[in-house]
Amino acid sequence: MSGLVMAYQFGTNWSGFSEFAGSITGPLLTYEVLTAFFLEAGFLGVMLFGWQRVGDRLHFFATSMVALGTVISAFWILASNSWMHTPQGHEVINGQVVPVDWFAVVFNPSFPYRLAHMVVAAFLSSALFVGASAAWHLLKGQRSPAVKRMFSMSMWMLLFTAPIQAFIGDLHGLNTLEYQPAKIAAMEGHWDNSNGEPTPLILFGLPDMEAETTHYKLEIPYLGSLILQHSLTEQIPALNEFPAEDRPNSPVVFWLSA
Ligand code: HEM
Structure with missing residues (x-):
C-alpha cells in the first residue's frame, strides 16, 4: 500500500x-x-x-x-x-x-545486503504480528488447534529469522562502512579519532554539526570498534576526517538509525 x-x-x-x-x-x-x-x-x-x-x-x-x-x-x-x-x-x-x-x-554494492535485510525484516515483523495475535487469543482462553498452530508457527519462524537478521545486519553494516564511511560516522555521532582510542558506541547524545562534537554522550567503550571493525583496537572513520560539505546531517541520521 x-x-x-x-x-x-x-x-x-x-x-x-x-x-x-x-x-x-x-x-x-x-x-x-x-x-x-x-x-x-x-x-x-x-x-x-x-x-x-x-x-x-x-x-x-x-x-x-x-x-x-x-x-x-x-x-x-x-x-x-x-x-x-x-x-x-x-x-x-x-x-x-x-x-x-x-x-x-x-x-x-549495497543492494544484496539491503534486499536480504529488508525481506528478513518483513518476515520477522510478520512472525511477531501473527504471534502477538495468537497470544492475544490464547490469553482470552481460546485454545483452538488453529490458534495453537498459529502461535507455534510464528515462534518457529522467529527462532530462525531473528538470528539470521542479526547476522545479515552485521554484514550490511560492514558494507556501509566500506562504501559510505561518512554515513556510518554520522550514524554513530563519532567526530574525532585523535585520541587513538578504540571507538565507543554512543547510546545517547546530541550531535552538533557546528561545534563538531556530540554533546551529553552516554557511551559504551570499545563497542563501536567491535561492531563495525570486529576488533577491540581499530577505530572507525570520524566525521572530522571528511570535508564539512560531505558530512551527512549527524543529528538526523544518528536519531533515525538509533
Ligand atoms: C543485530 C541486528 C541488526 C543489525 C546489526 C542491523 C544493522 C543495520 C544497519 C547497519 C542498517 C543501515 C544500513 C544503511 O543505511 O546503510 C540497517 C537498516 C535497517 N534495518 Fe537493521 N539491523 C539489525 C536488526 C534489524 C531488525 C531486527 C530489523 C527489523 C525487523 C531491521 C530492519 C532494518 C531496516 C528496515 C533498515 C532500513 C533499510 C536499509 O537501509 O537497509 N534491522 N540495519
Missing part, C-alpha cells in the same frame, strides 16, 4: 530529485509494476475476498502469489533505494542522470 503513495510522492515531494534521477527510478518502478504489482493486485482480491468462495488449494495458491509478488516488489524498490545509497552504472549529462549499464544500476 505504501507503494501507491510513493508513486505520487516521487512527483510531488521529490520532484527535484525525480527530474535529476527519474531516468533510473522511473524504469525501476515500471519493472516493479510489470513483474510484481499486477501479480500482487490480481491475487490479493482472491486472497481477501475468495475465502470460502474458492477451494482451499486455490486460496493457498493466491496467498503464495501475493507473497511472491511482494518479494519481487521488494527486489525492484530496494534496487532503486540502494542505488540512491551506492550509485553506479550511470553518467551525469547536462545535469541529468543517464543510465549506461542497467545490470550495474540494479546490482549496486
Whole structure:
C-alpha cells in the first residue's frame, strides 16, 4: 500500500530529485509494476475476498502469489533505494542522470545486503504480528488447534529469522562502512579519532554539526570498534576526517538509525 503513495510522492515531494534521477527510478518502478504489482493486485482480491468462495488449494495458491509478488516488489524498490545509497552504472549529462549499464544500476554494492535485510525484516515483523495475535487469543482462553498452530508457527519462524537478521545486519553494516564511511560516522555521532582510542558506541547524545562534537554522550567503550571493525583496537572513520560539505546531517541520521 505504501507503494501507491510513493508513486505520487516521487512527483510531488521529490520532484527535484525525480527530474535529476527519474531516468533510473522511473524504469525501476515500471519493472516493479510489470513483474510484481499486477501479480500482487490480481491475487490479493482472491486472497481477501475468495475465502470460502474458492477451494482451499486455490486460496493457498493466491496467498503464495501475493507473497511472491511482494518479494519481487521488494527486489525492484530496494534496487532503486540502494542505488540512491551506492550509485553506479550511470553518467551525469547536462545535469541529468543517464543510465549506461542497467545490470550495474540494479546490482549496486549495497543492494544484496539491503534486499536480504529488508525481506528478513518483513518476515520477522510478520512472525511477531501473527504471534502477538495468537497470544492475544490464547490469553482470552481460546485454545483452538488453529490458534495453537498459529502461535507455534510464528515462534518457529522467529527462532530462525531473528538470528539470521542479526547476522545479515552485521554484514550490511560492514558494507556501509566500506562504501559510505561518512554515513556510518554520522550514524554513530563519532567526530574525532585523535585520541587513538578504540571507538565507543554512543547510546545517547546530541550531535552538533557546528561545534563538531556530540554533546551529553552516554557511551559504551570499545563497542563501536567491535561492531563495525570486529576488533577491540581499530577505530572507525570520524566525521572530522571528511570535508564539512560531505558530512551527512549527524543529528538526523544518528536519531533515525538509533
Ligand atoms: C543485530 C541486528 C541488526 C543489525 C546489526 C542491523 C544493522 C543495520 C544497519 C547497519 C542498517 C543501515 C544500513 C544503511 O543505511 O546503510 C540497517 C537498516 C535497517 N534495518 Fe537493521 N539491523 C539489525 C536488526 C534489524 C531488525 C531486527 C530489523 C527489523 C525487523 C531491521 C530492519 C532494518 C531496516 C528496515 C533498515 C532500513 C533499510 C536499509 O537501509 O537497509 N534491522 N540495519
